Amino acid sequence: MIVIRSPDDPIAALATPAASSALAVIRVSGPGSLELLSPLVARRFDPAAARGHTIHRCVVKDGDEDVDDVLIAVYKSPKSYTGEDGAEIFCHGSLPVIQRLLSLLARSGFRAAGPGEFTQRAFLNGRMGLTQAEAVNEIVRAKTDRARGLALQRLGGAIEDRVQKARDALLDLRASLEVLIDYPDEQTDSGVDTEKLDNAERIVMELVHTYPQGRIYQEGVSVAIAGATNAGKSSLFNLLLRQDRAIVSEIHGTTRDWLEGTASIQGIPVRLFDTAGLRAATDALEIQGLKKTHEVIDSADAVLYLVDGTRGMDAADRKFLDGWQRPAPLLRVWNKSDLRGVLPAPEGFLTASAVTGTGIDDIQRALAEATLGGAPFGGAEPLVDSERQRDLLTSALASLKRLRASLSEGATPDLLAVDCAEAMDSLEEITGAVTNAEVLDRMFSRFCVGK
Numbered sequence: 112m113i114v115i116r117s118p119d120d121p122i123a124a125l126a127t128p129a130a131s132s133a134l135a136v137i138r139v140s141g142p143g144s145l146e147l148l149s150p151l152v153a154r155r156f157d158p159a160a161a162r163g164h165t166i167h168r169c170v171v172k173d174g175d176e177d178v179d180d181v182l183i184a185v186y187k188s189p190k191s192y193t194g195e196d197g198a199e200i201f202c203h204g205s206l207p208v209i210q211r212l213l214s215l216l217a218r219s220g221f222r223a224a225g226p227g228e229f230t231q232r233a234f235l236n237g238r239m240g241l242t243q244a245e246a247v248n249e250i251v252r253a254k255t256d257r258a259r260g261l262a263l264q265r266l267g268g269a270i271e272d273r274v275q276k277a278r279d280a281l282l283d284l285r286a287s288l289e290v291l292i293d294y295p296d297e298q299t300d301s302g303v304d305t306e307k308l309d310n311a312e313r314i315v316m317e318l319v320h321t322y323p324q325g326r327i328y329q330e331g332v333s334v335a336i337a338g339a340t341n342a343g344k345s346s347l348f349n350l351l352l353r354q355d356r357a358i359v360s361e362i363h364g365t366t367r368d369w370l371e372g373t374a375s376i377q378g379i380p381v382r383l384f385d386t387a388g389l390r391a392a393t394d395a396l397e398i399q400g401l402k403k404t405h406e407v408i409d410s411a412d413a414v415l416y417l418v419d420g421t422r423g424m425d426a427a428d429r430k431f432l433d434g435w436q437r438p439a440p441l442l443r444v445w446n447k448s449d450l451r452g453v454l455p456a457p458e459g460f461l462t463a464s465a466v467t468g469t470g471i472d473d474i475q476r477a478l479a480e481a482t483l484g485g486a487p488f489g490g491a492e493p494l495v496d497s498e499r500q501r502d503l504l505t506s507a508l509a510s511l512k513r514l515r516a517s518l519s520e521g522a523t524p525d526l527l528a529v530d531c532a533e534a535m536d537s538l539e540e541i542t543g544a545v546t547n548a549e550v551l552d553r554m555f556s557r558f559c560v561g562k
């Protein structure tokens with residue numbers, strides 16, 4: 112479906128989930144939106160005449176009938192989220208109230224807003240840069256506290272600032288190239304300021320390198336817990352989930368299927384899978400479960416392989432561990448370290464007890480490092496989470512590399528200026544100084560409706 116967006120017609124959308132709750136918020140925006148609200152509220156209050164940033168209690172009316180007793184927050188252009196006149200209606204959060212209000216707004220001349228349309232308008236009206244607009248969606252979708260913090264940092268403009276710095280360095284560089292183009296006679300050996308190029312390249316390179324981690328904090332990873340029956344997989348699963356989800360029992364083969372749960376591990380959203388114990392099964396049900404288990408293990412981003420440390424490794428454990436071919440990290444855990452009969456852990460194993468919790472922090476840290484592909488970046492650095500930004504950073508970097516190569520080959524200033532301009536274009540596209548309507552529509556269509 113092609114959505115044609117006129118940038119300034121009055122729009123309305125529910126900004127909270129369409130489910131019964133204490134309150135719901137309906138948002139409207141666009142020139143004339145306050146005038147459209149005026150006939151819908153009881154006389155004493157006229158939204159069109161109200162001052163911006165004021166809240167009013169009133170009854171919304173559909174003809175003579177009262178619909179709901181609400182609060183309306185009035186915003187006036189340009190001091191609003193979208194930069195337009197608009198309002199937020201705080202109503203009671205029942206579906207009949209929400210549906211009645213939305214249909215009333217539709218009949219009154221509001222168009223139902225598309226996904227991300229409020230934020231798209233905020234960007235088009237200069238209320239925020241493009242990396243901040245993307246961060247709005249990222250903070251809404253954050254699954255862990257760490258992901259929230261990272262998105263908030265981007266919302267505050269951390270990426271925008273860095274990209275701007277790189278772009279400014281290139282602007283200076285380009286200005287000096289222009290001088291060389293215009294006044295070739297004044298050319299000196301130190302005509303091109305390579306320090307500016309170094310600066311820009313360093314900033315862009317650092318940002319590109321944060322992307323894999325940024326992605327993982329936002330999107331998360333899947334982790335399968337594998338091992339022989341009775342190794343303690345279900346116990347570890349419950350411990351990491353901090354809830355009693357899986358049945359724990361000394362009876363071998365208790366977990367016949369696989370279970371899934373979500374946990375935050377060192378701030379990474381993790382989809383955790385408990386699986387059936389790997390053993391030679393005889394009954395049909397267990398064989399089915401084992402087939403599933405292998406599928407889960409084969410598609411996991413990382414695997415925790417548990418061995419009961421009081422029993423030690425058997426041939427099946429060795430076969431699994433030695434036969435591991437996938438690029439996904441495999442962590443070995445020597446479990447039941449709390450028991451007296453525990454054997455010394457072989458090289459490369461983390462020792463832990465899924466009953467007392469000893470060693471669990473080490474498992475979580477090791478898992479985070481393995482999935483992040485290294486130590487987590489420090490808190491001060493913004494992490495890129497947008498594929499769009501990553502692609503543009505990569506192409507800026509390619510232009511800068513070409514520029515550096517041309518420079519060392521002694522290319523003429525006009526050729527150097529072309530690479531410099533290309534790198535600047537990519538950086539300006541990141542912040543939204545240069546935009547493309549199709550890219551914008553695609554980007555905002557991934558937002559929630561009402562945001």
Ligand SMILES: Nc1nc2c(ncn2[C@@H]2O[C@H](COP(=O)(O)OP(=O)(O)O)[C@@H](O)[C@H]2O)c(=O)[nH]1
Nearest residue numbers: 341342343344345346359360361447464465466
């Ligand atoms: N003492 C001790 N017992 C454990 C530990 N982990 C699991 N168990 C016990 O070992 C048995 C099998 O555990 P379970 O989690 O069901 O293993 P699974 O078959 O691999 O899922 C249960 O009786 C658990 O209480 C541990 O670290 N220490």
Ligand SMILES: [Mg+2]
Nearest residue numbers: 344345365366
């Ligand atoms: Mg189990």
